[in-house]
Amino acid sequence: MTDIHDDTLVLTDELGNEITAKIILTFESEEFNKSYVVYQLDDEDEEEYHAASFNPEDGDEGTLGQIETDEEWDLIEEVLESFLEEDEEEQE
Known part of the structure; x- marks a missing residue:
């Protein structure tokens, strides 16, 4: 539960x-027909990221799903890298 x-x-x-x-x-x-969340646990290293799928229709409470395939992990890593690069450029 989240x-x-x-x-x-x-x-x-x-x-x-x-x-x-x-x-x-x-x-x-759209490729996997899923929504994803990338997060960091408060007590972990800043370089450590976690990801899960979720149903946005659950609102503020719901269940996170496991990432099921290497293709999904590849997509998540690609989106995260792009996001971090853009964020870094904005902070400069």
Whole structure:
């Protein structure tokens, strides 16, 4: 189960513990007909990213899905790299 507030994602693990994460970006893929969220856990290295699929119709609460194929991972990495490059250019 997840709960989304602005740029924060609250995940609940299998033991019921809440884990806070920062949402880096969300995007939709027509190719896979899915929406994705890329996030960082608050207690991890800034270079560590996680990703999951989600149903935007669930609103602020819902379930994250696993990334199922290497093709999906390739897409996510490509979108994330582009986003980080654009963000870096804006900060210069």
